[in-house]
Amino acid sequence: MRNVKDQSRRGENLLEKKWMWMINIFIGKSILTDFYRGGKSMYKKMIKIVLAVSFIFLLTFNAGFSKTIKLRFYYPVGVTGPLAQVIDGMTNEFNASHPNIKVEPVYCGNYNNTMQKVQAAVMSGRPPDIAVVEISELYTLLALDSIIPLDKYIEKEGGKDFLNQYFSAFFGNAKARGKIWGFPFQRSTPVLYWNKDLFLKHAAELKAEGLDPERAPRTWYELVEYAKILTERSGNETKVYGLILPGGWNDWIFEGFVRQNGAQLISDDGKKAYFDTLDVLEPLILWYKLTNILKVSPPLRPWNTTPIDFAAGKAAMMYYSTGGLPTIRKQAKFRFGVAFLPKNVQYGTPVGGGDFHIFRKIPKEN
Structure with a gap:
């Protein structure tokens, strides 16, 4: 039994490292450069990080768990359009390479529409697993007690040294009550x-x-x-x-x-x-x-x-x-x-x- 637990713990640690490593690779300080250059490369990096964060939901499982994990991902864009098509393509690519994980994007419209749907889902008792919402909604999410802090995962990857890889200004809207509640995704100025x-x-x-x-x-x-x-x-x-x-x-x-x-x-x-x-x-x-x-x-x-x-x-x-x-x-x-x-x-x-x-x-x- 001890060997099984040790194996499970090693599997959890590996998945945590994969999740944070992929965040490090796909956001980093290059995101602003891509933003100014335009094109699909920025969106590919964006969607890859969301798919990568799916690993976090496996951390409570042993490495041999075989059931398919379904993750609902609320995203602020219309059902049609080039960005939805890019996200569909990247999600399908991720799902194909991870048979035990199925990410299901839910396209919610603009930021206001997305927050309305997130709030309705939370209050109905069936919240999304992951969602991207406009940064000013942080205190609404906290008032609903609907999100978890990410500090312990960041700390495992080096804490301040890990955060120093990113533009600190982007975390200003993700911090409250002494904790980090969100991760910069599609940011702008x-x-x-x-x-x-x-x-x-x-x-x-x-x-x-x-x-x-x-x-x-x-x-x-x-x-x-x-x-x-x-x-x-x-x-x-x-x-x-x-x-x-x-x-x-x-x-x-x-x-x-x-x-x-x-x-x-x-x-x-x-x-x-x-x-x-x-x-x-x-x-x-x-x-x-x-x-x-x-x-x-x-x-x-x-x-x-x-x-x-x-x-x-x-x-x-x-x-x-x-x-x-x-x-x-x-x-x-x-x-x-x-x-x-x-x-x-x-x-x-x-x-x-x-x-x-x-x-x-x-x-x-x-």
Whole structure:
């Protein structure tokens, strides 16, 4: 019996090492490079890590367990589309090479739809085994007591030395109550997209104001000046906006302005808000100036249509997620660039996207 237990323990340790090793290989610091390059390689790395994490559910079993383990994986994407097809392909490849594990992807729509379905599943007593949800949902998941911390698995792989392989900022949204509850999966930041052809079209005007038409603005002052010159109007109609500040996730974009002013919206422990401080009000005044006084940015643009408008040449600059890069590359018929968000006191941008979580109260065999 002791030999059987020892063999089981060795099997568990091996599976744990495989799981953490695959996370190390498939995320790492290369994920941002892939994000900016675009293409399917990023998605292949993403799906491989989710499939790799399936190993964790085998840790309570001995190495000889033969029953097929079924893992339901909730993922924020529609049923149709290229990303769903990529995930299907990678999931099928994983399942074929691991006959005792069957990962079943459940495509839940956008982030909001996914969280609604996760919450409904948790409250019904049948939560998903793994899910990717938007990072701001961490405290909702904790309030539901629906996820497990990952610290003990990270510690077994070297603790801080293991975490140092990844961008520390991506773990800021995964930590609470002194523990790590999620792992960075598909992460993004807002960046500044700029239409190089429109900049050159207005090169003489930009140079007359001491601005370089060969680069994007680097400061708030330059952002305002570039946007004023690049805005094209015909009578009362705006043909081309100098800038688009998108709606929908505008709180996320606004957080970037606040960080550029050397401030933050809430304290690190989430217990105090700084909404009425001067350092936060200054970015709000800038936003209002751009949209309502100078009118170089539309007061409201839906999130999903913003990159379409930019790709159609309706704006010279755009604040948008790195996740919009494939759309711009595919649709834009002009040369464009991607740059840091302009600074005031400092450069700054928030992180976004989704973390994956492992859930409590799943079937014992999982």
